[in-house]
Amino acid sequence: MTERLIRVRDRRTIALHWFNAACWALLLASGFGIISGDDVRLAPAFWPGLVQNLAGGNAPVVSFHGVLGMVWAASILAFALFNLRRVVRPFLAEVLVLTPVTAWRDLRFTTVTLLRLFGLAKNAELPPQGRYNGAQRLLGTLIVLGSVLIALSGAYLFLAPKLLPFAANPLYGELFRWALMVHAGTVFAVLTGLIPHIYFAVVEEREALESMKSGQLPVDFIRHHNPLWYEELHRSGKI
């Protein structure tokens, strides 16, 4: 018997996800290749040397990283503006964790889910989840807010030295140094969150990964993992 599938995301959203993933891979590879100073280096020592040798110096790496970063930010901004009502607003309404109560609730869900991977906390009760579960909401919030910070700090790091007279006002350099710290810190925070994201997609919930290719999810998967969403789809007649 074939399992019932339902379309849950369109081609544009899927394309944006994989575009975002490809940009992240290239931006991480090039970004970690820029900083070679031992005191501030973000990657093992061999990496900046390898990247800069392949690119023929650090200037091309900086340019590639800066231009790709701006293309990445502009593309996501354009997608957000053109799909504000249909995709972005519903997504943000579902995913953003903005109050301490919801943060605590989602943190508890995440902890119990993590413990269950190791056969623990089997008897802990978890509330039924909507389209995004607690862990996905926390990661989604981290990625959304982190992306804004990364884009803004990155734009300043790339453009400010070209546009602002740093010697005329010490504030420009001060902001540059803070932007560097925020940029690096936020990238690491999001990168840490991407590890469970990739693990669940590849190991635990292959259906979710499949849906990021075909756009479809099995109805049974939704009923089991996201009962509130299932009810919502049922009420609206989509199932």
Place this chain on the structure above:
Amino acid sequence: MTKKYVMLADATRCINCKACVIACRAEWGTPLGHSRDWVREVEMEGPGGMPDLMLLPGRCQHCDDAPCVESCPSGAAYQREDGVVLVDHELCSGCELCVPACPYDARFLNPETGTVSKCTFCQPRIDAGQPPACVGTCVGRALVFGDANDPASEVSRLLQEKEWLRLTSDGVNVGPNHYYHTGGRPLPPEALPKPTTPHVQGRLLEEVVNPLAGAGLLGMAGVFVAAGMKKLLDRRSEVQRQEGGHHD
């Protein structure tokens, strides 16, 4: 053999004429209020309790473990194989993370270029076989520049003939390649480098962000590798159990 450029400054020959400073500023067109080299005057007690003055011509010390290179986020500060520490102005953002990292206060933000400036041992001149501008103009021949790896060079000969000191202290020894001859007198403590205080953002990157990031990434990766292993083992046990049941 790779060259190893060093600068020798004979404090007993310096007369504080500052011809070196003028030559440097003329060579590099440094803006008003800034200079790539200097002559430091240190008052001290001389023989017989008489007041004395030690003159220490100074500039970037082109250190072996250059802290400016280690603190530069863009790769603009770099060191050539011959030991000369340079700034790639195309890459320099002017963020000044390197400026307080230098224990010799040899770097400054050039208001005309918006990038960091410092002594380069007159790199274009030395690459063309000429001496640095300060050396070429030194009235008392207090400054001598050359390749310490060339046994026939004047610096090699002088390094063997005289006693030379470097500006290092208990807290700061980054391998400076600038030597001083003081005629047997010790370098005055006020001339020695003090531990530097880097910008707070540089310290946060080095001491908080990077260690936390390393621990976070490794910890998270470790947790999910362990989770994957457990899933694999559980699956294997399940298959064995099913196969056992099937055979029964």
